[in-house]
Amino acid sequence: MARGRRPLPWIKLWFDILGDPKMTRLSGAEKWCWVGILLLAGQSPIRGELMLTKTQPMTVRDISQALNLTNREVSSLKSCISKMIELDSLRWNSSNCLEVINFEKRQGKPQYICERELKVNQHEKPVKETLVQRLWANEWQPTGDEIVLVESEKRIGNLYIDILARTKTGSLILIEVKPFSLHINHLGQVSRYISALKMQDSAPVFAFLIGRDRQNITDSVAKSAGIAILTYDELPFNVGLTVKPTVKPTLNQHYIEGEGRGEKKDLVTPLPVGKGGGNKKPPDPRVREIFDEIRKFFGYPEATNKRDPIPNHAKEGQFIKKMLSRGFTRDDILSCWRAKVQQRHGEFVSMVWVNEDIGNFVRRGEALPASPKEGQNQAMTTSERRQYEQRESEGRGASARKSDSLQDYVERSRKAGLTVIVSGEEADEGNEDRGV
Numbered sequence: 001m002a003r004g005r006r007p008l009p010w011i012k013l014w015f016d017i018l019g020d021p022k023m024t025r026l027s028g029a030e031k032w033c034w035v036g037i038l039l040l041a042g043q044s045p046i047r048g049e050l051m052l053t054k055t056q057p058m059t060v061r062d063i064s065q066a067l068n069l070t071n072r073e074v075s076s077l078k079s080c081i082s083k084m085i086e087l088d089s090l091r092w093n094s095s096n097c098l099e100v101i102n103f104e105k106r107q108g109k110p111q112y113i114c115e116r117e118l119k120v121n122q123h124e125k126p127v128k129e130t131l132v133q134r135l136w137a138n139e140w141q142p143t144g145d146e147i148v149l150v151e152s153e154k155r156i157g158n159l160y161i162d163i164l165a166r167t168k169t170g171s172l173i174l175i176e177v178k179p180f181s182l183h184i185n186h187l188g189q190v191s192r193y194i195s196a197l198k199m200q201d202s203a204p205v206f207a208f209l210i211g212r213d214r215q216n217i218t219d220s221v222a223k224s225a226g227i228a229i230l231t232y233d234e235l236p237f238n239v240g241l242t243v244k245p246t247v248k249p250t251l252n253q254h255y256i257e258g259e260g261r262g263e264k265k266d267l268v269t270p271l272p273v274g275k276g277g278g279n280k281k282p283p284d285p286r287v288r289e290i291f292d293e294i295r296k297f298f299g300y301p302e303a304t305n306k307r308d309p310i311p312n313h314a315k316e317g318q319f320i321k322k323m324l325s326r327g328f329t330r331d332d333i334l335s336c337w338r339a340k341v342q343q344r345h346g347e348f349v350s351m352v353w354v355n356e357d358i359g360n361f362v363r364r365g366e367a368l369p370a371s372p373k374e375g376q377n378q379a380m381t382t383s384e385r386r387q388y389e390q391r392e393s394e395g396r397g398a399s400a401r402k403s404d405s406l407q408d409y410v411e412r413s414r415k416a417g418l419t420v421i422v423s424g425e426e427a428d429e430g431n432e433d434r435g436v
Helices: 028-043 060-066 071-086 103-107 111-118 124-136 184-200 219-224 285-297 313-325 330-343 351-364 382-393 406-415
Strands: 090-092 098-100 147-156 159-167 172-177 205-211 227-231 254-257 264-268
Touching: 028 060, 028 071, 028 098, 028 103, 060 071, 071 090, 124 147, 124 159, 124 172, 147 184, 159 184, 172 184, 184 205, 184 219, 184 227, 219 227, 285 313, 285 330, 313 330, 313 351, 330 351
Parallel strands: 172 205, 205 227
Antiparallel strands: 090 098, 147 159, 159 172, 254 264
């Protein structure tokens, strides 16, 4: 069980309080007094009861002082108490303490109990389940007596006991389970459980504290507290727990601290730098080189006003890697890309389209693009410039090709068996719409 904690800093306030018929019978001042009573019941040492200490109940005067009420407002507090007692929301219990009826039902378990249930170590739950099963089956009798009742998470006042069993002779067996090494403070915790049990039951109590190892708790110290110490290995059956050896962290490791307890959890090795860590391949330097050439081609950063001309590095890099894996060289990729950019009059072309056409481009041995725009000559290497000038002189450059004349187009069409109708001419049938 977790160590003692401070009372909750808040309580639940349900929406239905707005339409509750009981609330309509209270004045504005009385409603505030009722909310104050609920708050005091929530922070009380015994939840639901207005207690000044664990043994001293609060009087009406104590309540008014806690709510900072003036003498004139005390009358509203008294009338609020009277009305809520009549409406079965308050009562004076046997200890002469003002108690909120159904407080636990409306508020539920304290938050630290809920947190504890969520944060129970993965090793504690199977150990407790195994212990409960063995006790119910009487396969383990810690005191040698037959067990007739076993309860888990037994509540005694504000305390919750891990396992509480009753034997046929009437004695009680208290078992507290720890998923980690035992500490001297755990003895004090179990001692409080024993005291709470003896206040409610006169039966003899046999207490057992079970943990991973004893740490520095000696048998004499435990015996003086009336508590038997057991480790997982000392139990007469296997609890399904593999005890981890104690490991000191290396320079590249650190412990995760358990929230609220401070116990050391599993060792964690930091991930490598970069997204996701793991065995990440180093980037291909050829991809970066191609990116640099693209930026130089567009005159980055001066000519682009410091705006990167590559819109999506991830996508472009992905298709560059595809082309490289297909066996194309850096120069093949750049030459095909430049040709497409020139066809688009200097507009950026994605490597997606280069990836589709680079095979035909390389097989045809197409010419390098025509002379780039002014300010972009530095994008072409010396060898590329020589090839371009050679093809230019041979009449194979992009600028050497002339557009087809009408006569050339007609001759080629007739050779292919096509009928050519020039705008303004009619076919024999007189239908101008047969061809263009």
